[in-house]
Structures are given as structure tokens and as C-alpha cells.
């Protein structure tokens with residue numbers, strides 16, 4: 208049972224920093240995330256620490272997001288020559304409640320009228336397929352990045368049991384790529400995978416980004432350690448995968464199937480092509 212609350216926001220576009228350096232803003236249509244992935248370090252951030260509820264059990268909907276986007280964007284245009292937006296850094300813009308709330312959809316409608324110079328959409332939900340037309344409307348200004356941490360659904364079920372199945376995500380990636388929408392698979396964080404993963408990725412998308420706990424959690428793996436993720440690997444006899452070199456195996460395998468220029472590691476795969 209997810210506790211869903213509607214809220215009004217006074218600021219939708221937040222100046223980007225840290226891992227998102229290079230973007231002008233990050234944009235979170237929701238606060239909280241009902242996917243509740245075990246490795247999600249947002250649960251250790253103030254947004255969750257000050258709540259009495261567990262991460263993954265609550266979501267706040269930013270009811271006035273569309274109107275606030277238009278206001279924030281008008282202000283930003285006066286200040287910045289180029290505006291790049293990362294959506295989203297601490298929620299999934301296509302989490303289950305989006306199917307009714309349509310907040311992300313309303314934002315894409317607004318962006319089709321008042322577009323940023325670049326929009327990075329990070330999700331793990333096949334629901335994004337609903338908005339294919341709106342994303343297509345942004346042309347080369349958009350990149351859809353779909354999280355595919357592994358090709359093994361039994362592994363996905365250990366680490367993020369309430370997130371959508373891997374096959375459904377792959378199918379969306381294929382569809383978007385065939386429609387000519389800039390698309391990437393984000394293997395982030397890298398989880399144990401099969402020998403077929405590299406070839407499957409290469410036949411689905413022409414751009415892959417790999418990240419892990421040690422490079423990508425913003426604290427060289429300390430935040431992930433504090434979540435007790437290593438214990439989960441041990442419980443399932445997967446501990447050989449929990450180390451800072453594990454990602455190199457996938458990079459190496461991918462280079463057999465796609466050009467090196469289309470394989471990105473950690474922050475490089477999340478950077479905008481347009482600098483602020």
C-alpha cells in the first residue's frame with residue numbers, strides 16, 4: 208500500500224550539482240518513489256530521513272508541476288543561454304502513480320511548447336511508451352535512458368522486486384530506437400548478468416552506459432555499504448559480483464559487439480551534450 212499525497216511546489220527546476228554537474232537543472236515530478244529498490248541511496252537522503260515512513264511506501268505528487276515548469280523555464284531563459292534538464296535524480300518520473308496522475312506527461316506537453324535545449328529522461332518503467340509521441344516531438348533535444356541493471360529477471364527480483372520486468376524494458380528500448388528517438392540502456396547499478404547480456408544490449412540499442420555502486424553512488428560506495436547491499440549479495444551467493452572491477456567484464460564483452468564510442472562508463476553516460 209503506497210501513501211500518495213498531492214502537494215503544490217514552489218520550485219520545479221532545481222539547480223544541478225555533483226554527479227549532475229553539466230546540467231542546468233534536475234527535475235523531479237514526484238517526491239519519493241514506490242519502486243523502492245534495495246540499492247536506492249535516496250532513502251539515506253534528507254528527503255526520506257525526515258519522513259516517518261519507509262522508502263518505497265510513499266509518494267508526493269507535485270500537482271502544479273506543469274504550471275511551475277512554465278514559470279521556472281521563463282525565468283531560466285532570462286538567466287541561461289542554454290538549459291539542460293535531468294529528469295529525474297531522486298524519483299522515477301514513470302512510476303506507477305504516473306499512469307493516473309499524468310504529471311510527467313503534462314510536463315512533456317509543456318516542454319513541447321517551451322522546450323529545454325536538452326532533456327535526459329531516466330526511468331525503468333515501460334509506462335514511458337505512452338508518451339512516445341511527446342518525446343518524439345522533442346527530436347534531438349531528448350535522450351531516453353532506460354535502466355536495465357541485468358538481463359536476468361531472477362536477479363532483478365532480488366534487488367528491486369517491485370520494479371518492472373527486464374523484458375518489458377528491453378521491448379520499450381527497441382521500440383524507441385526503431386522510432387528514431389535517441390535512446391540508451393543504463394546498466395546502473397550493474398547487477399549479476401548472463402553471458403548473453405552484451406549481445407542482447409548491442410542488438411537493442413546503439414548506446415550503453417554502465418555504472419556501479421563504487422563509481423556512481425556519489426560517495427565511492429560508502430552510501431551503498433550503509434544500505435547493507437553486500438549482505439544481499441552474500442545471502443544469494445553472488446558476492447563475487449560485488450567489487451569495483453566487476454563492471455569491466457561487461458565493458459569488455461560489449462566492445463565485441465559495438466564501437467567503443469557507444470559505450471560509456473559512470474558519469475560520462477549521464478552528461479548532457481549541451482553545456483550550460
Ligand code: SF4
Pocket residue numbers: 240241242243244246247248249296297298299331
Ligand atoms: S526507481 Fe530509482 S529513485 Fe526509485 S527507488 Fe529505484 S533507484 Fe530509487
